[in-house]
Amino acid sequence: MQFPESWLRSFCNPPLSTTELAETLTMAGLEVEELRPGAPPFSGVVVGEIKEAVQHPDADRLRVCQVDVGQGALLNIVCGAPNARPGIKVPCALVGAELPPGPDGKPFRIKTSKLRGVESQGMLCSARELQLSDDHGGLLELAPDAPVGQDVRVWLNLDDTLFTLKLTPNLAHCLSVYGVARELSALTGAPLQPLAFPSVPVGCTDKLPVQVLAPDLCGRFSGRIVRNVNTRAQTPQWMVDRLARCGQRSVSPLVDISNYVMFELGRPSHIFDLDKIHGDLEVRWGRPGEQLKLLNGNTVSVDEKVGVIADAQGVESLAGIMGGDATAVSDATRNIYIEAAFWWPKAVAGRSRRYNFATDAGHRFERGVDPEHTVEHIERITQLVLDICGTPETVCGPIDDQRVRMPVRQPVRLRVARACKVLGMPLTQAQCSEALARLGLEVTPKNTPDATPDAADGGILEVVPPSYRFDLAIEEDLIEEVARMVGYQRLPTTPPLAPVTPRVAPETQRSPFAVRRALAALGYQETINFSFVEECWEQELAGNTQPIRLLNPIASQMSVMRSSLLGSLLQVLRFNLDRKAQRVRVFELGRVFLRDASVPDSDRTVAGVHQPMRVAGLAYGLVDRLQWGQKAREVDFFDVKGDVQALLAPFEADFEPAEHPAMHPGRCARVLLGGQAIGFIGELHPRWCQGWELPQAPQLFELELEAVLQRPLPQARPVARQQPVERDLAVVVAEGVTFAQVQAAITAAIAPNLLQAVVLFDVYKPQAQSARDGTAAAAGVSGVRPGEKSLAVRITLAREGATLTEAEIDAAMQAAVAELARRLKARLRA
Template sequence: MQFPESWLREFCDPRLSTKEIADTLTMGGLEVEDLRPVAPPFDKVVVGEIKECVQHPNADRLRVCQVDVGQGALLNIVCGAPNARVGIKVPTALVGAVLPPDEEGKPFEIKLGKLRGVESQGMLCSARELKLSEDHAGLLELDASTPIGRNVRDVLRLDDHVFTLKLTPNLAHALSVYGVARELSALTGAPLKEPKFEPVQPKHDAKLKVKISAPDLCGRFSGRVVRNVNTKAKTPQWMVDRLARCGQRSVTALVDISNYVMFEFGRPSHIFDLDKIHGALDVRWGKPGEQLKLLNGTTITVDDKVGVIADDREVESLAGIMGGDATAVSDDTKNVYVEAAFWWPEAVQGRSRRYNFSTDAGHRFERGVDPSLTVEHIEHITRLIIDICGGEAGPMDDQAPKLPERKPVQMRVARAAKVIGMPITEAQCMDAFARLKLPAKSSGGVITVTPPPYRFDMTIEEDLIEEVTRIVGYNNLPTTPPLAPITARVRPESQRSRFAVRRHLAALGYFETINFSFVEESWEKELAGNPNPVQLLNPIASQMSVMRSSLVGSLLQVLRFNLDRKAERVRVFEIGRVFLRDTSVATTDTTVHGIHQPMRVAGLAWGNADDAQWGRRATPVDFYDAKGDVEALLAPRKAEFKPAQHPAMHPGRCAGVWLDGRQVGTVGELHPRWRQQWEFAQAPVVFELELDAVTKRDVPAFEPVPRFQPAQRDIAVIVKDGVTHDAVLAAINAAPTDGLLRDAFLFDVYKPKQAVAGMAADEKSFALRLTLASNDATLTDEQIEACVQAIVREVASRTGARLRG
């Protein structure tokens, strides 16, 4: 909501400075988001009238003007503006005037000088030179009735400020200058100037027949015919200026009048070209397939969930949102129909977003507009039309089939004191409601308030408590320490924080990304294998229509974004929530399936395994790099990696990550199909894990420093190609070694290209190092040999391995 201070003070003028008014509104719940002057400072700029204008003798594009600025003698001013002509009144900067700074921030001082040999005693100004607008097409022409010699700042009321309010949805009653003034009056106690709407006497009896077929769409519809209007009439400058300071440019006189009343009293209205209406108007719900070309040039298709105003032939307007092009007023319009209605907020809410646009009218109607003043506001609009455009008004037509019922709301004074946190009396509450002009009655510590028709936000006791608090003043509330003890939540040692996970991944070289939780539907079907993702009822964009069940698609999009900007090496991760259908999750609506929303952590690596460096040749990142990062992230817990299938990953280069006998994630290389579709030069490797599994960690247990030196033995076993490393290690760890085996790891794999002595073509050799130790004594050769033989026998029994000769 944007408006000028001068307009606000016409309704309520407290003895406060501009800054104090802004602070008062903010502390009263109407946050002033921005406060700026309407024009930068400048001086010695007055109204001048061009009395003579001749061609410059030495320049084709310059003219020499004789300008009267009320000093008796005419000023000789050289001007290059194309609209400089005799008789117009323009801002004239006198010698010594200081104009607003230029683009480099330097003030521009007007001096006596010569242009192409002709003396210039000042400067005729455009709106851009005074920093009033960006218009630099010519001089700023002032109204012909403006007195010569007056200060331009006074004439254009430039010593004014523009307020911009950031209003919450419950403050619809403040979406007008008068509404803000009403709040300011209540907050300061300054008198409020109540508007008077004098009825316009009808000059003819013409009426337009209107039928309200949908009372659940339109609760009240008022209108009147105005004949013989001059639509080419010029909008008065005072109205143009006020609209501009509300952020609305001038269009035509009729459109400006409608917008003016909307900003003034919060009443959206519409003016039809009466002669373009076919028959009568019908206020109804739309019919599937009906089309309407709107004033913004867009053609939309309506259905039975959208309200319309239609005539006997076609739809003419989108109810409460925007008029149609077919009945729009133009320069040829002679007769108009002025309409003001009350549209039920529920009937307007969300309709604009269906068609990807919004309007000031829809913004107000979906929050609630006063239904009691439609006739009075039409009288006001009619008066402005007649004063500016002429015309003859007809009788008022007012239909109110269904008005909102204003149910009384009760507030307990004791409850209000408890919520506010300070003692408050019944008299203070009644005074607050009186200042807000809310009808209230008190009885036995309970106050009953009947909300006025312009307050749609008062439905429960807390709404009334909020109003009392605003009037009492948030800055007057006492500072009270909390009564309950504050106890720090100590995280158990067996669990690390999400922040710690982020730091760990950052230490591994990954950069965090944050992405939307709603993604393209094709990602879910192709990358997550989810044929039935959770659909969004009202997506912000067509490519964000479903909730993600995997983080992989989001990371691929980030990779694509970086590669498009010539990134050579990308490592990114995300910690976020996914959304899975789960009927076991309880919901309040039994017709809706439950949604399980676990947290996941996912990472992606692309490019070289290391940054460019001199020590070794660059190698592309591969599955084992990502697997190593996953192991480091889960450490000290040790995960198992088993072959797995994932729709986004290469079928032969994908592994499931298992902890405590349960799969907690997947790591692998992107599937060639998706690599080709996303146009990646090489395959990225990705991993995705359950966050709960990552944050869980084993509590370190104390072990004394070993007193006896361990022993190490290397063995090489020959196994079939199908035998995995995990299977061999599992057999080693299962061997009966009486607790002497401390570690076993693979340090070499040998696979001959063809059969050799002692090895068939379908066999390979694993070289493993065994670490043996005892806490009680140094191991003897016999103990070591017995452990090694037990391990060899167990490996042979489980995997069919044999020692390599």
């Protein structure tokens, strides 16, 4: 919220400098985000009156003006403004004056000069030349009563400071200049200028019938008819200036009056063109199919969740948000209807976002506007209408005030002992009562029988919030108010006295940061993505047909919570490919959200939602950057498998064929650790490659983070004195047999105290033979028939503390061959 300091001080003027005033507001929770001057620096500019303006003898667009600046003699000034004419008062920069700096940052100094042979003894200024606005269509015309010769900065009150407050939602009562002044008076003790709303004379009995059909939308509705107003009148300069310094441009007298009262008192209101209203008004919820063209030119559709004001022909206004174009006032308006209402905050909240715009009125109503002073504020608006737009024929009707369902102010109890405990400082009941009373709250002591009025351990205060405080509902709200009035700077700095016991992480578990470093060492870069994703990602990439939906998504394409990290990584890949990236390695540690009815509701969990952490990675493009030492090769399944093995080391993971909705059916594996499935690894499904418009398929993996964090406890072993024995074994098996099956058979056949390792080092498959060669010939050459393959493994044997004998080695190898034959129908390769 922005406003000028002078307007604030007209209501409450404490003996504080501008800086001290800003500090006082900030320390009370009304953060002053910015202080800036009301006008740029310039000097030597006074009020001048043009006495004569004649055509320049040698220039069609220039005039030679005689200007009175209060020095006795008239100044001869050449001016090219189209509105330079006798009788007007304008800013006149005297010789030696300094105008605001230009684009180069240097001030512009006025000197005596000649323009087309005529001497000019100064400069007549436009608003743009003084940097007061962007208007450069002519000279800035001042009010007729402006004193000639007076400094323009003094006359226009330009030595003012603009305050910009950054208010939290609970400070809605400070969304007006008077509301801030009320807080300032409570903080400093400076007197607050009382408001007076004298009733204007009623000259007719006309009333516009209004029916409030939705008490849950509108709690109070007040309105008045005013006839025969002059909408072509000019908004007074003082009002234009104040609105401009609040960041609001002048539109028309009636609109300016409504905006002015909103900034002054925090009361949004609306002025209808009475002659454009058809029949009676209804205040109700919208109906499906109804449409309204708004004042901003947009046409919106309403439904039963949006409040409206309607007449006999249709919707005329969005309740508490914006008026309609059909009943807007214009220069042709003669009769008006002034409306001020109390709209329930919950009935207005979020409605503007449905239409992708925000208004000052909606911003205030959804936080709460005082319901008790609608009549008084209509009186204020009416008086301004009479002062600015009134004519001898102007008459006002009586105010029609309907109190349908007003908020009930519920008392809130404050325990002084509780306030002391929360704030960490000693307070008496008298201090708390005085602080709350300064804010205009009704405070009643409710002491226990054995407590004294000032007992910090037994005092209880019952507080009734005023009608403009919608934020005071629980005890903690009152404690906050006490802290603001006492002063946050007075809260003691007390170090914690509780014993602190460090939590030492177990040696068998590493931190998530270690996982991040390990993946970074493998060449991956970390990404951070939203936890809410597109619904189609869940169905296509995770096979999740019932994702957890968001009640209020920030965007339509982010409507569900993710159950997999793969979609987020593919989006990152697509983003990089659109920017011509050739090689992408990314990973993410993030939380996923799964439906699980067994999860209870607690301080760390949400009922029915399991939220485990996962780590996922994506590799795309070349295995390594282009270089001369090796040929370029695209990353494949086994490259990423190696990265996963390095990440899980020293644990040895098992991989078995599997299927995953996001991955290629024949190029996907389930990752097992200790027999437990911990995730998947594989190539992206061709269908999704086409859907994401990827030139080639990326390799993906997604693992449970809890499993990745596990680490075995290191154990010391002596260096073996006996050297291990290595034996190579080549077996012929069916083409569908995997090395994992071969390894399992060998492990089962050889005693654990003998077997150290089984490593695959060669795979052979016969090439397709021509029909005339024959199967027998092919088998005779390699010993491997079509539909078979040869796997060559190296078996390492060793026994601790003793050397293996040839007999033991042969027995182990024969047992391995026999088990392979029994399990897999394998045979030794010829």
